[in-house]
Amino acid sequence: MSVRAGVVITGTEVLTGRVRDRNGPWLSDRLHELGVELAHITICGDRPEDMQAQLRFMADQGVDLIITSGGLGPTADDLTLEVVAGFAERPLLLDEALEQRIADILEPLMKRWPDLDFEAVRASNRKQAMVPEGAAVLEPAGTAPGMVVLPREGSGPTVVVLPGPPRELHELWRAAVATEAFREAVVDAGHYEQSMLRLFGIPESEIAETLRLAEAEIDGFGRLEITTCLRRGEVEVVVRHEREAAAARTALEALIGERHERTLFSDDGSTVDEQVAELLAGQTIATAESCTAGLMVARLAERPGSSAYLLGGAVTYVDRAKVDLLGVDPELIERHGAVSEEAAEAMAAGAIERFGATVSIAITGVAGPGGGSEEKPVGTVCWCVQRSGGTPMTRSVRLPGDRAEVRDRSTTIGMHMLRRLLRGEELPV
Amino acid sequence: MSVRAGVVITGTEVLTGRVRDRNGPWLSDRLHELGVELAHITICGDRPEDMQAQLRFMADQGVDLIITSGGLGPTADDLTLEVVAGFAERPLLLDEALEQRIADILEPLMKRWPDLDFEAVRASNRKQAMVPEGAAVLEPAGTAPGMVVLPREGSGPTVVVLPGPPRELHELWRAAVATEAFREAVVDAGHYEQSMLRLFGIPESEIAETLRLAEAEIDGFGRLEITTCLRRGEVEVVVRHEREAAAARTALEALIGERHERTLFSDDGSTVDEQVAELLAGQTIATAESCTAGLMVARLAERPGSSAYLLGGAVTYVDRAKVDLLGVDPELIERHGAVSEEAAEAMAAGAIERFGATVSIAITGVAGPGGGSEEKPVGTVCWCVQRSGGTPMTRSVRLPGDRAEVRDRSTTIGMHMLRRLLRGEELPV
Numbered sequence: 001m002s003v004r005a006g007v008v009i010t011g012t013e014v015l016t017g018r019v020r021d022r023n024g025p026w027l028s029d030r031l032h033e034l035g036v037e038l039a040h041i042t043i044c045g046d047r048p049e050d051m052q053a054q055l056r057f058m059a060d061q062g063v064d065l066i067i068t069s070g071g072l073g074p075t076a077d078d079l080t081l082e083v084v085a086g087f088a089e090r091p092l093l094l095d096e097a098l099e100q101r102i103a104d105i106l107e108p109l110m111k112r113w114p115d116l117d118f119e120a121v122r123a124s125n126r127k128q129a130m131v132p133e134g135a136a137v138l139e140p141a142g143t144a145p146g147m148v149v150l151p152r153e154g155s156g157p158t159v160v161v162l163p164g165p166p167r168e169l170h171e172l173w174r175a176a177v178a179t180e181a182f183r184e185a186v187v188d189a190g191h192y193e194q195s196m197l198r199l200f201g202i203p204e205s206e207i208a209e210t211l212r213l214a215e216a217e218i219d220g221f222g223r224l225e226i227t228t229c230l231r232r233g234e235v236e237v238v239v240r241h242e243r244e245a246a247a248a249r250t251a252l253e254a255l256i257g258e259r260h261e262r263t264l265f266s267d268d269g270s271t272v273d274e275q276v277a278e279l280l281a282g283q284t285i286a287t288a289e290s291c292t293a294g295l296m297v298a299r300l301a302e303r304p305g306s307s308a309y310l311l312g313g314a315v316t317y318v319d320r321a322k323v324d325l326l327g328v329d330p331e332l333i334e335r336h337g338a339v340s341e342e343a344a345e346a347m348a349a350g351a352i353e354r355f356g357a358t359v360s361i362a363i364t365g366v367a368g369p370g371g372g373s374e375e376k377p378v379g380t381v382c383w384c385v386q387r388s389g390g391t392p393m394t395r396s397v398r399l400p401g402d403r404a405e406v407r408d409r410s411t412t413i414g415m416h417m418l419r420r421l422l423r424g425e426e427l428p429v
Numbered sequence: 430m431s432v433r434a435g436v437v438i439t440g441t442e443v444l445t446g447r448v449r450d451r452n453g454p455w456l457s458d459r460l461h462e463l464g465v466e467l468a469h470i471t472i473c474g475d476r477p478e479d480m481q482a483q484l485r486f487m488a489d490q491g492v493d494l495i496i497t498s499g500g501l502g503p504t505a506d507d508l509t510l511e512v513v514a515g516f517a518e519r520p521l522l523l524d525e526a527l528e529q530r531i532a533d534i535l536e537p538l539m540k541r542w543p544d545l546d547f548e549a550v551r552a553s554n555r556k557q558a559m560v561p562e563g564a565a566v567l568e569p570a571g572t573a574p575g576m577v578v579l580p581r582e583g584s585g586p587t588v589v590v591l592p593g594p595p596r597e598l599h600e601l602w603r604a605a606v607a608t609e610a611f612r613e614a615v616v617d618a619g620h621y622e623q624s625m626l627r628l629f630g631i632p633e634s635e636i637a638e639t640l641r642l643a644e645a646e647i648d649g650f651g652r653l654e655i656t657t658c659l660r661r662g663e664v665e666v667v668v669r670h671e672r673e674a675a676a677a678r679t680a681l682e683a684l685i686g687e688r689h690e691r692t693l694f695s696d697d698g699s700t701v702d703e704q705v706a707e708l709l710a711g712q713t714i715a716t717a718e719s720c721t722a723g724l725m726v727a728r729l730a731e732r733p734g735s736s737a738y739l740l741g742g743a744v745t746y747v748d749r750a751k752v753d754l755l756g757v758d759p760e761l762i763e764r765h766g767a768v769s770e771e772a773a774e775a776m777a778a779g780a781i782e783r784f785g786a787t788v789s790i791a792i793t794g795v796a797g798p799g800g801g802s803e804e805k806p807v808g809t810v811c812w813c814v815q816r817s818g819g820t821p822m823t824r825s826v827r828l829p830g831d832r833a834e835v836r837d838r839s840t841t842i843g844m845h846m847l848r849r850l851l852r853g854e855e856l857p858v
Contacts, residue, residue: 013658015470016461017454018665024472025446032445039479041444043453043470046656050468050490057486061479075637075657076644117638124637165659167830208504208553209546215505227475228504229442230594236447287723287744293730294716294723297744301722304798304832312750315716315726315742317735321784325743325754355750369733401596403733 003189004039005031005065006058006157010080011164012045014070022166023069030173031067035189039063046077055087059156065185066157070164072144074124081130081147084159089152090132098137098145099129105143136179138162141171148181158185190242195249197237197256198266200416204230207237210259218255220248233412234272265419272415273303279422280309286355287313288326288347290338290364291381296411311355316347326350339364339376341394344384352388359422361385361414365399367406381410385421393421432618433468434460434494435487435586439509440593441474443499451595452498459602460496464618468492475506484516488585494614495586499593501573503553510559510576513588518581519561527566527574528558534572565608567591570600577610587614619671624678626666626685627695629845633659636666639688647684649677662841663701694848701844702728708851709738715784716742717755717776719767719793720810725840740784745776755779768793768805770823773813781817788851790814790843796832810839814850822850 007027013019024041031038039061044050051071058066071080085092103122128144131137138146144163151157160176162169176182199207207228215221223245227238237256239249257264265272287297297313300306316322319338323330328346336342347362365381372378382396395417399406420427436456442448453470460467468490473479480500487495500509514521532551557573560566567575569592576590589605591598605611628636636657644650652674656667666685668678686693694701716726726742729735743754748767751757757775765771776791794810801807811825824846828835849856 011658012654012656012667013660013665015457015467016656016667017457018667019658019660020449020454025449028444028446038444039473039476040483041472043472044468047468053486053490054469057482061482073637074634075640077656120638121632121634124634124641167834205503205550205553208502209549211504212553225441227441227445227506229440229448231442231448236442238441238445238447286750289723292727293739294718294725294727294742294744296723297746298721298723298727298836301744301746301836302833307746307800310722310746312746312754313723313744314754315723315730315744317726317730317739317741321715321741324785325741325783354754356753371736404731405596407727407730 003036003065003186004061004063005036005067006040006042006061006063007038008051008054008058008066008068009041009043010046010051010068010071012077015043015045021069023162023164023169026166026170027067027069027173032192032194034177034186035191036065036186046071046079048079048083051080051083052087055083055159063157064188065160067160067162069162069169072128072146072161072163074128074143080161081132084147084149084161085132088132088149088156088159090134090149092130092132094126095129095131095137098131099126102129102140102143102145105140136181138172138175141168144168146172146176148176148179150181158182192240193243193246193249194238194240195253196239196266196269197253197264198271199235199237199260199263200233200265200272202235202260202263204228204235206260207235207256210256214252214255218248218251220245221252224248224252226252233409265416272412272419273299276300276415276418276422277303277306277309279419280359283359283422284309284311284355284357285359285361286311286351286357288351288360288362289313289315290317290322290347291367292363292407292410292414293317295407296361296363296414299411299415311357314351314354322347322350326354337376339366339380339382341382341384341396344382344394345386345392348384348386348392352386358388359386359418361418363410363414365406365410367403369403379406381406381413383410383414383417385414385417387421393417393427395427432465432494432615433490433492434465434496435469435471435490435492436467437480437483437487437495437497438470438472439475439480439497439500441506444472444474450498452591452593452598455595455599456496456498456602461621461623463606463615464620465494465615475500475508477508477512480509480512481516484512484588492586493617494589496589496591498591498598501557501575501590501592503557503572509590510561513576513578513590514561517561517578517585517588519563519578521559521561523555524558524560524566527560528555531558531569531572531574534569565610567601567604570597573597575601575605577605577608579610587611621669622672622675622678623667623669624682625668625695625698626682626693627700628664628666628689628692629662629694629701631664631689631692633657633664635689636664636685639685643681643684647677647680649674650681653677653681655681662838694845701841701848702732705729705844705847705851706732706735706738708848709788712788712851713738713740713784713786714788714790715740715780715786717780717789717791718742718744719746719751719776720796721792721836721839721843722746724836725790725792725843728840728844740786743780743783751776755783766805768795768809768811770811770813770825773811774815774821774823777813777815777821781815787817788815788847790847792839792843794835794839796835798832808835810835810842812839812843812846814843814846816850822846822856824856
């Protein structure tokens with residue numbers, strides 16, 4: 001009875017990795033909310049035969065719904081509607097009213113580029129007004145309309161055709177879901193529940209061991225669909241099941257909570273970023289960064305409303321800036337080096353003082369590829385988190401990975417240290 | 430004669446978007462370097478039937494090579510080798526020497542988590558030593574080995590099985606390419622050339638118009654494979670062709686250069702980040718940021734060796750920090766607001782002074798979703814780039830998009846303003 005879907009991402013720029021696809025993951029979440037199971041995501045370039053093959057693959061796999069992203073632009077390599085119309089055996093017809101609506105959208109936009117020939121632009125957008133016979137039109141959020149295309153004679157999947165730019169895709173998705181054609185395609189969708197546990201500071205293999213134990217101990221374990229994965233240094237355990245298997249899920253969560261008490265930090269789907277944001281209510285925070293060079297403060301600023309507690313940060317990439325902006329004693333740097341727990345502590349104290357913050361975090365390290373030494377190899381990072389007037393909490397670790405990974409992972413460890421500090425907990429040994 | 434490949438990315442965490450796939454794009458580049466054409470990327474969850482279907486799809490499409498990523502871990506949802514062995518009709522055999530080598534790798538790693546039961550971990554990793562008959566083993570870079578699996582009786586594609594963690598995948602890929610099985614699979618690979626043009630400050634539809642003109646004017650235009658895409662506010666035009674069509678490529682590049690002189694900033698594949706890094710030789714730079722909150726300085730620090738010119742940055746998220754850290758006159762903020770060209774100018778001057786830099790960039794704006802006003806709606810951003818002692822170059826723009834897009838796009842515009850300043854050019858009108 002379950003409804004399965006496939007997502008087809010088009011675009012040579014995505015296939016070749018020049019542009020990162022953000023639509024597949026987003027659509028996956030939306031489908032999941034509707035109780036529709038996403039079975040396959042496929043990515044093809046701008047060759048019609050390849051896209052056609054992927055649509056046919058989805059149909060062969062028996063999906064009820066295909067969602068395509070991209071290929072609706074004005075350039076000649078944008079071929080999605082032609083291919084989908086062929087797949088659904090529906091001729092493409094010019095919708096003149098739609099063409100006019102697109103022209104109305106384009107006119108004011110063209111004012112930003114006054115040199116453009118309006119008629120030429122309009123002609124290049126005319127193909128965006130070609131509609132497969134019988135399809136529901138989704139009004140453009142940019143200049144490209146989307147479509148919900150029904151298969152000929154009710155056989156085969158319904159195809160939702162969406163534009164590639166994420167903001168446009170999001171808006172047109174909402175319109176697509178409201179169409180009768182869409183609702184009919186997903187009428188048999190089941191009801192799944194999903195929960196997520198997050199752990200930090202534990203190898204994935206230890207979770208594997210716990211799951212093996214759970215399999216032996218927990219009734220109905222087989223009805224749980226469990227995925228574990230390592231992500232930015234955290235282990236995520238996702239459990240998905242039909243409503244009736246909720247008891248097994250609860251038992252599994254209890255077992256993990258018991259065996260991994262010290263490392264389990266989230267059982268309600270919350271991220272460490274969200275937890276830290278909540279813990280910062282009533283506090284003010286400033287950062288002092290060297291190797292992360294702004295990634296920590298930028299991460300704290302990702303959340304809307306972060307201005308309630310985030311004062312700012314000093315990115316002191318060179319030693320002199322550590323001295324001038326944060327008041328770090330140059331002799332301390334001389335004695336211990338800029339990558340040291342001592343320097344991290346002095347930077348954290350400087351951030352509290354200079355910004356007048358109640359909480360601070362400092363990060364200094366060797367991100368690589370150069371700059372390492374025998375004593376402090378590439379990947380060595382030191383953190384200090386501190387409350388105004390409190391005892392600093394410091395740590396140093398040698399991280400694996402390349403420059404980007406070391407910098408990114410450093411912010412994750414920073415977040416977890418902030419969480420511990422703000423909860424009044426000690427660091428684990 | 431051309432060799433085509435498919436990439437199969439496995440993992441429910443990737444399919445559901447909790448983890449972003451970085452391996453597809455990376456493999457795409459590597460294949461391209463070898464003259465192998467990537468036709469399809471597919472993503473499936475941890476269900477064996479779905480992965481099997483994708484392997485069969487690739488084979489049906491006549492690819493010569495399949496590369497899989499992920500599903501080689503110790504947990505029960507890691508099923509890639511089993512599925513690939515079935516697909517290639519090769520039984521899985523325990524390789525005891527490999528098992529011992531994996532155990533040797535695990536032992537020191539376990540010291541980080543002294544509580545673990547070593548034997549239990551080793552058992553959970555035993556399945557990683559199961560090898561499809563006749564496959565070439567790629568030694569682990571983490572704990573999981575990769576494989577190059579030959580099809581039964583030489584029919585069907587060769588399958589390269591690689592682990593999911595990018596660093597491990599990269600290392601094992603190098604080993605895979607060196608195997609005889611791999612070399613045989615790609616022996617017929619053709620020789621393609623590729624070039625890329627980048628433009629900034631132009632709508633994609635204007636490029637479409639130029640391409641239509643080129644189609645009419647340029648001999649051999651049809652032999653060029655052209656992709657255009659909008660990415661982080663820039664338009665990228667990629668041209669791919671066999672060696673013999675180089676003249677058409679050159680003619681196209683000349684036409685674009687002529688029609689889009691003011692907006693074409695790269696014809697050698699270089700990014701604006703690379704150009705700015707080069708232009709900063711002999712200079713020192715500091716940033717002053719509000720809405721981007723560290724993204725600009727972090728972007729400048731992305732490049733290894735950036736410490737040669739990057740001094741640091743002041744992230745002054747609240748007004749008081751603008752005053753205290755950058756010496757911005759509080760009256761100026763009072764009069765013009767913190768989001769104003771005047772404030773940006775004062776921040777840029779403050780960064781030069783406080784860091785002793787020769788160049789600075791300041792960004793202040795309303796990233797949203799809150800904080801907008803009628804006069805300065807969400808998306809309003811002001812930049813100032815300046816040389817020590819020089820005339821400040823300021824600009825303000827209202828950017829579309831959500832909070833993350835506004836912040837990211839702000840750094841791209843910042844990079845382009847820096848490029849103009851460092852090249853001694855004016856801003857375009």
